[in-house]
Amino acid sequence: MFKDATLLEVEDAMHRSCNAFKLFKKTSLATRAALMRTIAKELEALGDHVIELAMRETHLPEGRLKNERARTMHQLVSYANACERGDWLNVSMCSASPDRVPPRPDIRKTMTPLGPVVVFGSSNFPFAYSTAGGDTACALAAGCTVVLKAHPAHPETSECVAQAIAKALEIHRLPKDVFIHLHGASFSVGEALVKNQHTKAVGFTGSYSGGMALFNWAQQRKEPIPVFAEMGSVNPVYLFNEKLSADAVTVAQQYADSITLGVGQFCTNPGILIGIDSPALHRFIEELASRMNAIPEGKMLHDGIAKAYEQRSSRAMTQKGVKVMTDPGRKPSAKSCSALLLSVTASSFLENSILHEEVFGPCSLLVICNDASEMKRVAESLEGQLTSSVIATEGELKQHQELLSIIQCKCGRIIFNGVPTGVEVCQAMQHGGPFPATTDSRFTSVGPDGIRRFARPISYQNFPDELLPDELKSANPLGINRTLE
């Protein structure tokens, strides 16, 4: 239905984005914030039509999609507020000391946008991490223009949302090329976008192979550019027995829900559970398996994801020492995907790197350790993660400080007695983590701090006050927080 952009169309889009950037980068924080709030309103004004489109294209249920649209609007509005508040500019001012030897100049620092940003729509968040999603909102707040490549699994939804953004730009009389929407099912469109000379940063949420392709293209350019690829992870959960003894049923229900939420299609899906061999653990496994058996089968986002789930979960199941704990009759198929709980001993897990890989979908692997020291070895063996969770009493948490120290080096968010799914959109959220969870652990893709991904610091030395950006003017007309020295 939609044709891939040709190489000429990509070149033209980036050129137009670059021209629009020259104007858009000069807009005030208030203008950008107003634009973002209008995009939120226009997204709402799309009504049920866009929800129906998304239901058809993604197989996600109405309730989930309505919630996701509300979340997307919340992102736009809360990042707009943060944009205007201006904390992300990290403004600092050093006043002149003309009498010092040598004299100290007047120096003032703020942030300046990087330039045109290429954003790749994600398959699993047709609203919140696609067309008008978090990356687009952050880039616009920073003063960057956006060229969005629609995800080929929901091109109509994407097209519809893009029209809402175009309308918002029109309302604010901003250049239409501030946001450009392209289609591209083929890798070559993505490659051309990332390698284009006008592209200054890339935002992506998706698979490891997809993210790494973009990252490698970006680093091979004559001018390397930052790539913010959030590539998911297995989000390990460390289970302690005292807590399990006390709360097996509650924890089992929480995790059965978390593992199967959205047919397991979340980057924060808990893919590995790690416990210490004990009657409490075995009771928990039983509880968890029986609750997972009770969860109805679900249809995945598209056939490609369903097929990959079938293949990867089958591969995991046939590894040495792996047992299937859920009902073995409920095997995943391309048509419908059932939840799967596997178990394996830590010693088998430690010697088999295949078991460390993410199975994208409602599948979790329980790793059974002989003792706490084996649990530490498992923790050490894991790669970088978006999240790690600890299910424990406070006493158990205190007793396992060394494990906690290992976990801190391996993830972006640590959760105590909770589930990793359900990423709160707030300032304190870190959604990112050491490689391979993301290609840049120093930034977040959820929360207003995500704006910082698309800007860089710039200092003005001895500049006339009236020619400084507003946030640096002596009178502080924007009233933002500034560090004075």
Next chain:
Amino acid sequence: MFKDATLLEVEDAMHRSCNAFKLFKKTSLATRAALMRTIAKELEALGDHVIELAMRETHLPEGRLKNERARTMHQLVSYANACERGDWLNVSMCSASPDRVPPRPDIRKTMTPLGPVVVFGSSNFPFAYSTAGGDTACALAAGCTVVLKAHPAHPETSECVAQAIAKALEIHRLPKDVFIHLHGASFSVGEALVKNQHTKAVGFTGSYSGGMALFNWAQQRKEPIPVFAEMGSVNPVYLFNEKLSADAVTVAQQYADSITLGVGQFCTNPGILIGIDSPALHRFIEELASRMNAIPEGKMLHDGIAKAYEQRSSRAMTQKGVKVMTDPGRKPSAKSCSALLLSVTASSFLENSILHEEVFGPCSLLVICNDASEMKRVAESLEGQLTSSVIATEGELKQHQELLSIIQCKCGRIIFNGVPTGVEVCQAMQHGGPFPATTDSRFTSVGPDGIRRFARPISYQNFPDELLPDELKSANPLGINRTLE
């Protein structure tokens, strides 16, 4: 005199650094700050001995080296103060809303150190960007351990400073492997350090070719890591005629001094001056040339740099349309380097990329434009820069807002009526710029914000207060600035 570290020694050093990191990352901000202040004291306690070593190894004069040591101590102390103040942790806290649907968890965000950092000593700053220099100070403040590769042009100075750091670690009873000092004249030592699995970040100040070698090795790793390479630039200076008419003599003297400061061996050395053809410009050129002729010849840091200066300046001189404005009898040689002012028309400059390249040393190229619009084309043609300077009246600055807009996209610091040399060590300083000035324009290598290079955000969700890092505890025992939501 000093042997290169073997590959086994590199492996051993990184392994030890990784073990020391496990302890050092847990130290309080106060402990790290105290260590840094003691390193400053021990650097001072090295007395004249280390100055004499550095004079012999670098050919830099006593006064400059004493100032540079004082600057290095100032860096250590001011970054220690910033480390303790804790603004760099960017702490934010989102309190729980248990009644919301779904309930909002308690989330608190701070920064956690990346891990062992490899720092490469620079040739042109034997103190301030070498052993106990800015990168080391920032890494220690962030809680990272450091493996330092001494620059082969001043190994004895480096060894001596390393002993001061070792003494400071001993005084604070910290593991000696928090700072490890290695020698390596061969590229293979650098390659092994960057590619080692324990290395989590790299700091470098030096040439484009050196920085890019490190960057490429780092991106080709199984786990790519950040490289903060500051690779210098030509630091363009835009000259306007009204200002030149009024102040030709003052500006000429400022720039003769800036171009020849430290025999031109600064990354902020003004290598390209851009003016508009007029009697005022020609008078300025004359003034500048005669002042540069009056500057005594100097000896460069080492033979390699002197030879490169001779070759690169000779190559620039022989390009089409290039004229030598300084006394042509004062040609650079390997023994002593004299200052060199060249000129060329903008049209010749625009068609010859060789003239856009940095000539590291006391050489500057004056690009003569026909008018302001040609000046904009020259500005557009330049690559990313550490700094750009504008010599103009306020009225001229106001008239050339489009030029200013181009300049903003191309540099990390804009200077009005001043020289780019003399980088103030303060919070508001941005020493960094778009590629190829640095490999990561989003960070600075001067000023306490440089600490942020070596840390990443981490969130704690629903964590017991007493197990949180101090900066996140509800009572705010460290008394730092925090954003509450």
